[in-house]
Amino acid sequence: MPRPAWRRCRRVLTGVCWRFSVRYLSAQITRTMSGFNGTSMSVLLFAVRRLVHRTRLVRRTLDVRCTGCQGLSKEAPMPGPDQHNPRGEADLIWLRPERVRRERPSLSRDEITRTAIDLADRDGLEAVSIRRIAAALGAGANSLYWYISSKDDLYELMADEVIGEIALPDPPSGDWRADLRAIAHNTQETFSRHRWFVLLGIQPGLGPKTRRYGQVAMACLDNLHLDLNTKINMLAALNNYLFGFAHRETAWADLQKRTGLTEQQWNDRLRGMIDHAAHQDTELAEHMTARLQLPGEEPFEFGLTCLLEGIAALTNRSPTPRPS
Structure with a gap:
């Protein structure tokens, strides 16, 4: 039964x-x-x-x-959310082999992940739930726990899949600044397609696609002959910049979404606010105009150039001579 x-x-x-x-x-x-x-x-x-x-x-x-x-019964027992890790120890989905069910139709981690990403792209991260994913796949909610043990597993899979969409200079060209700039632009483009990605927070990042991203970025710095810690700090600075800029873009898009206005109505409203401020405080109007351009390509390129030039100056700086 x-x-x-x-x-x-x-x-x-x-x-x-x-x-x-x-x-x-x-x-x-x-x-x-x-x-x-x-x-x-x-x-x-x-x-x-x-x-x-x-x-x-x-x-x-x-x-x-x-x-x-x-x-x-022909159907094997369904693992619950904690059955994969009964002792509650630290557990990563990448360290567990993917399980395959015998009955048809069977699912896979890839199907579940792509469905979750589609839901997040369409309705936001808050719309992603085990029940909605199962409904989109025509399966029972409990059946998904055969493949993933928790929502944390799902977020880790989603993060790795999005990172895998980023085009990488593989193999590197030998110009580390050009390579890191290409990675940064491609990463920003991917984050723009998936606004919800930065809302996932910090993930363990041990998936195969995330590891490849880090390995290629690390290889771009080989010609600098730096130690491992310096390379990691350089890439961490770039990563922090990318996530910070993506957070600003996501917050700006969410602000417009909460108003319920179309993009044209939203722009008209902002122009009206600036025109109103210009009659009372010209300096305030100028600052508002400049700040409204921050979630754009030009500010992104400016910040990226400052970051890369700062790293170049740091790595090329000769040691300060000791006083005699």
Whole structure:
């Protein structure tokens, strides 16, 4: 018998046993209240213990029956969210082999991940849920736990898949500044297609596509002959800049979305605010005009150039001579 059917059967039989036990307990309470004494109280306590014992016995028996019949079922037991990691230890989805179900149609991590990304692109990250993904795939929500154990696993898969979309200079050209600039522009373009990506927060980043991204970026710095820590700090600075700029763009887009205005209406509203400010405070209007251009290509290029030139100046700087 399928597992959901056994669960319903167990609930029904437990409820029947409970109702009969409650009737027995009610009769004992009535007798006790009619002539309260020590003997009556003992009978009442015995009835309560009997009620609890009967309920536990029935549930234990049905659990055993359910487990036994699951072994005869064609469908293997469904792992719950914590069944992959029963001890609650640190666990990464990349360290667990992908499981394949025997029945048809079967799913895969790739299908689940792409469906989750499509939902996030269309309706935002808050719309991504196990239930909605399962509905889009025509599967049961519990069946997804065969492939992923938690929503953290899902976010890690989504992050790795998006990173895999970024075009990389592989092999590097030998010009580290040109290569890092190309990586930065391609990363920014990918983040713009998936505004929700920066909302995932920091992920472990051990997926195969994320690791390849880091390996190619690291290889772009080989000609500088720097130690590992310096290379990691350089790439971390670039990564922080990219995420910071993407956060600004995402926040700006969310602000417009909350107003319910179209892009044209939103721009008209901003121009109206600037025109209104210009009549009262010219300096304020000029600052507002400049700040409205921040989520754009020119400010991004300016900040990226400052970052790369600063790194170049730092790596080419000769050691400060010691005073004699």
